[in-house]
Amino acid sequence: MSRSTTAGRKPNVGARSRARSSPDNARRPSAHSGAESADPNPGIAPMQPIDQARQSVGMTDPTSPGHRALRRGRHSLAGHCYLLTTxxxxxxxxxxxxxxxxxxxxxxxxxAPADATLLAWVLMPDHVHWLLQLGHHTPLARAVACLKAASRRAVNTQRAMQAPVWARAYHDHAVRHDADLRAVARYVIANPLRAGLVQRIGAYPFWDAIWLG
Incomplete structure (x- = not known):
């Protein structure tokens, strides 16, 4: 899927996210998984193996051992897609x-700011990955701040206390223009599989991508 087809598009994922991420569903297969589906990663078209996908888009794993410390975003280019980790x-x-x-x-x-599009994301026990496409008005640092602030408020409301939720820094990777965004999204949402949290992504409730539904 080319970048131009996603520019300005807003993900219609609210209902799916709420259903998948509700406490009652936290240990159940995702609604997208289907009944005993043979595909462990339903909803996004099949793609190359994960290691090849990472190489094809020029990614490294920012949470892997030995990776440099998470840093604040340094570049913000309108219309570009970024893989973000905090x-x-x-x-x-x-x-x-x-x-x-x-x-x-x-x-x-x-x-997500009105002129940005959250293409895919996955929440892990101690970090989050967002695949975000910027618009033409909100810089990257501001978009990340919005995501962090809103989720911090929601988490602190749930636990009835005021405390830090996220680290101050984040890692950003500008996705290449010629990258297959569906491949990048699948790499992102496969994190629970690589971490050994689940055997199939449909069993993990805390992720979403705009190409579903």
Whole structure:
């Protein structure tokens, strides 16, 4: 899918995210998985193996051992897509609690600036990955701040306290113009599989992508 076809498009994922990320569904297969589907990653067209996908879009894994420390965003180019990663405060596994995870996920679907598009995301126990396409008015740092602030408020409301949720820094990777965005999205949402949290992505509730539904 080319970048031009997604520019300005807003994801219609709110209802799916709420259903998938509700506490009652936290340990159940995703609604997108279907009944005993043979495809462990339903909803997005098949693509090349994950390692090849990472190489084809020029990505490294920002949470892998030895990767340089997460940094503040340095570049912000209108219309570009960015793969963003931020960790929780002090790498706490806050989102092992499905109630807190559901609260954060609900905020993600509403928090992206009006001229930006959240293409895909996955919330892990101690970090989050967002695939975000910028518009022409909101810079990258502001877009990330919106996502962090909204989810922080939602999480703190859920746990009835005021405390840090996210680390101050984040890692950003500008996705190449010729990259297959569906391939990048699938790489993003396959994080729970690589981490060994689930055997199929349909069993993990805390992710979404605009190509579903």
């Amino acid at each position: 960790t929780t405060h002090q790498r706490q596994r806050l989102f092992d609690d499905p109630r807190l995870a559901a609260s954060a996920c609900g905020a993600f679907t509403k928090a």
